[in-house]
Amino acid sequence: MESLKKRILKEGRAVGSDRINVDGFINHQIDVKLMEDMGEEFRRRFQGIKVDKILTIEASGIAIGIAAAKAFGYPPVVFAKKAKPNTMVDDCYIHEAMSFTKGEKRQITVAKKYLSEGEQVLILDDFLAHGEAASALAAMVEEAGAKVAGIGVAVCKNQQGGKARLEEKGYKVEALALIKDISDGEIFFE
Amino acid sequence: MESLKKRILKEGRAVGSDRINVDGFINHQIDVKLMEDMGEEFRRRFQGIKVDKILTIEASGIAIGIAAAKAFGYPPVVFAKKAKPNTMVDDCYIHEAMSFTKGEKRQITVAKKYLSEGEQVLILDDFLAHGEAASALAAMVEEAGAKVAGIGVAVCKNQQGGKARLEEKGYKVEALALIKDISDGEIFFE
Numbered sequence: 001m002e003s004l005k006k007r008i009l010k011e012g013r014a015v016g017s018d019r020i021n022v023d024g025f026i027n028h029q030i031d032v033k034l035m036e037d038m039g040e041e042f043r044r045r046f047q048g049i050k051v052d053k054i055l056t057i058e059a060s061g062i063a064i065g066i067a068a069a070k071a072f073g074y075p076p077v078v079f080a081k082k083a084k085p086n087t088m089v090d091d092c093y094i095h096e097a098m099s100f101t102k103g104e105k106r107q108i109t110v111a112k113k114y115l116s117e118g119e120q121v122l123i124l125d126d127f128l129a130h131g132e133a134a135s136a137l138a139a140m141v142e143e144a145g146a147k148v149a150g151i152g153v154a155v156c157k158n159q160q161g162g163k164a165r166l167e168e169k170g171y172k173v174e175a176l177a178l179i180k181d182i183s184d185g186e187i188f189f190e
Numbered sequence: 191m192e193s194l195k196k197r198i199l200k201e202g203r204a205v206g207s208d209r210i211n212v213d214g215f216i217n218h219q220i221d222v223k224l225m226e227d228m229g230e231e232f233r234r235r236f237q238g239i240k241v242d243k244i245l246t247i248e249a250s251g252i253a254i255g256i257a258a259a260k261a262f263g264y265p266p267v268v269f270a271k272k273a274k275p276n277t278m279v280d281d282c283y284i285h286e287a288m289s290f291t292k293g294e295k296r297q298i299t300v301a302k303k304y305l306s307e308g309e310q311v312l313i314l315d316d317f318l319a320h321g322e323a324a325s326a327l328a329a330m331v332e333e334a335g336a337k338v339a340g341i342g343v344a345v346c347k348n349q350q351g352g353k354a355r356l357e358e359k360g361y362k363v364e365a366l367a368l369i370k371d372i373s374d375g376e377i378f379f380e
Contacts, residue, residue: 023280029304030252030267032259058249059269062220066256069222077220079249083292090213102273114219 001041001176004154005189007034014182018129018157019101026126026154027060032067038176039068042124042152045174049149051075052119055141057108057133058082060126064154068124075122078115080108080137093143095136100129100160108136115144128153128175131162138171150174157182158190191231191366194344195379197224198367204375208319208347209291216316216344217250222257228366229258232314232342235364239339241265242309245331247298247323248272250316254344258314265312268305270298270327283333285326290319290350298326305334318343318365321352328361340364347372348380 013021025031051072056065057080065077082099090111098105115121121141123134128151138148148171156163156175159182166173178190203211215221241262246255247270255267272289280301288295305311311331313324318341328338338361346353346365349372356363368380 023301023304028268028271028301030256030259030269031264032256032267033264035256036260059252059271062249062252063256063267063269066220066222066225066253069220070226074221074223077222077253078218079220079253081218081249111213111218114213 001038003034003037004177007031008155008177008187012187014185014187017182018160020155020157020179020182020187022155026063030063035063035067036070038064038154039071041176042068042122042174043071046122046150046152046172049122049172050120051122051149053078053115053121053146054124055080055110055115055121055137056124057137061124064124064126068152072122076114078110080110080140082106082108093140095139097132097136098130099133101127108133110137110140112144115141115146117145119144119146120149121146122149123151124153126154128156128162128173129160131165134162134166135169138166138169152176155179191228193224193227194367197221198345198377202377204372204377207372208350210345210347210369210372210377212345216253220253225253225257226260228254228344229261231366232258232312232364233261236312236340236342236362239312239362240310241312241339243268243305243311244314245270245300245305245311245327246314247327251314254314254316258342262312266304268300270300270330272296272298283330285329287322287326288320289323291317298323300327300330302334305331305336307335309334309336310339311336312339313341314343316344318346318352318363319350321355324352324356325359328356328359342366345369
């Protein structure tokens with residue numbers, strides 16, 4: 001997606017050799033118009049695929065999921081939680097996933113009643129690095145007897161192998177900006 | 191807002207005497223169309239007030255902020271973070287706030303560069319209980335030399351006093367569903 005790649009080159013900052021900071025329009029301050037355009041682009045990339053539900057993960061994933069919902073005809077958007085709040089009393093799917101950005105293993109949680117057998121679930125997230133979060137979400141979808149309609153991410157750091165790993169498992173993965181390499185403060189796309 | 195109150199009565203669950211669970215359409219699974227309608231309602235309630243930026247807080251606040259952005263002409267949406275990720279290298283405003291739902295004191299963080307002097311900032315969130323998060327966000331806005339355009343929340347548990355406390359400080363506070371009391375598993379509105 002050209003507009004996203006241009007924005008990353010203009011405002012994104014390489015942090016070391018394996019991270020990029022896009023706090024100005026995705027991860028802290030959000031350009032909602034750009035995110036809605038990303039939603040339209042996901043709809044095009046997953047053309048012809050039925051989507052009954054969007055599944056994402058807090059925090060930044062929520063922005064992507066909400067902004068994309070309109071393009072998919074407003075399916076329910078479910079976001080996995082990284083800590084179980086004291087108002088959550090339901091039976092849950094719980095998986096561990098290493099967060100690359102936070103540098104720690106986290107339990108991610110989805111209440112069982114929000115994933116149903118036979119549903120087609122599109123997984124959306126902001127970043128794909130090693131694919132730990134997306135793998136955990138996909139496992140939950142399948143535990144529920146639902147089907148992964150696809151996995152869409154705004155930015156994929158392809159050198160970290162997550163996309164290839166998810167594709168090996170048979171998932172259709174679409175990244176709107178596919179990064180090949182980060183070196184000397186520069187970001188290179190595939 | 192009648193449609194929100196009806197939905198709360200239909201699907202919300204009272205948890206003890208001071209919490210309600212609206213995981214089916216706000217806090218875990220999200221009805222994006224309802225949230226966009228909430229955005230339109232905020233626009234009506236803050237009619238005539240200039241809004242240059244929307245400020246909210248992760249996680250559920252993000253959904254409200256994103257869904258409301260369109261009604262306000264797509265201002266940037268900034269969300270405060272509850273933990274500083276390792277891609278964040280900027281100078282930040284940091285305040286402590288007790289999270290009523292999580293039952294713990296948390297540091298909430300906003301990078302200084304995303305709040306600017308003279309801006310009119312609308313604070314949006316899902317819940318208002320004691321008003322700790324909203325107070326911390328308002329303090330950051332003022333530290334930046336910006337102005338709080340107003341504070342809008344989806345659900346206010348009025349018996350916990352947060353709304354009155356914020357109004358005493360001079361803020362215009364709008365709650366789309368104003369709860370008076372929760373008792374014996376029933377939710378009563380003002």
